[in-house]
Amino acid sequence: MSAPYRLTASTGIDPGDRPYQQDQLCLLPHGRVKGCVLGVIADGMGGLSGGRLAAEQVMLTAQQLFERFDPASEGGVGFLQQLAQEANGVIRLTAVAAEQEPHSTLAAFLLLPGGACHFAHVGDSRLYHVRGSELLHRSRDHSLLQSLLDRGEISAEQARSDPRGNLLQQCLGTDPPPLPTLHQTPPLQAGDCLLACSDGLWQHLHDAEIAAVLQRHSARTACEMLLREARRRAHGTGDNLSLIVLKLEASPP
Numbered sequence: 001m002s003a004p005y006r007l008t009a010s011t012g013i014d015p016g017d018r019p020y021q022q023d024q025l026c027l028l029p030h031g032r033v034k035g036c037v038l039g040v041i042a043d044g045m046g047g048l049s050g051g052r053l054a055a056e057q058v059m060l061t062a063q064q065l066f067e068r069f070d071p072a073s074e075g076g077v078g079f080l081q082q083l084a085q086e087a088n089g090v091i092r093l094t095a096v097a098a099e100q101e102p103h104s105t106l107a108a109f110l111l112l113p114g115g116a117c118h119f120a121h122v123g124d125s126r127l128y129h130v131r132g133s134e135l136l137h138r139s140r141d142h143s144l145l146q147s148l149l150d151r152g153e154i155s156a157e158q159a160r161s162d163p164r165g166n167l168l169q170q171c172l173g174t175d176p177p178p179l180p181t182l183h184q185t186p187p188l189q190a191g192d193c194l195l196a197c198s199d200g201l202w203q204h205l206h207d208a209e210i211a212a213v214l215q216r217h218s219a220r221t222a223c224e225m226l227l228r229e230a231r232r233r234a235h236g237t238g239d240n241l242s243l244i245v246l247k248l249e250a251s252p253p
Contacts, residue, residue: 061083103172123141193215222245
């Protein structure tokens, strides 16, 4: 039986107003299993070359693990935990060899055949699940500002301009290893949309704005609009930004 939806996707990446690009992304269809898709965003940190190297190590680890992944016998949670663990170890080895301190965020979604979907993130790169006009889930950052928000010590609007926005409480490349936050979505259905993005995108856009764009537009148009609006609102001070949009559209009869 064919799936009750078809997948459409788009990606976008831009250096913003930085002279270098440390964000990296990949969107991978499984080589042997139709309907199995992995999306990964990594925002590197640690100097001009160190941050990019860390993010590239996340991409390489994701690609290698996904090539060997068997959805029929392996669970999505275990796969994403392994991705975070192995990427963390590779970045640690890179730091020793290069005498640098590279780190990276991680935001990954794994869509399995039949509509099961798993999220995992470390740091402040985000994952969104939108159904119709409703934002069903948005990942919570591993950051000082998120902790202050949770305790009610600052408001969401204050957080947008707070200079401590780059202080993370967890990231890849640390010892002891970080604990990724895991989430399983309700079974996906036609009309759902997934977004993974770095902070260079979401820090300029409200959740409701993001959800509205994802609902109303195709994956490609939504990707272009979100990237363009984030760049406009940055007013020449924008960070690297990257995003992956995946939409589940109703299959034609």
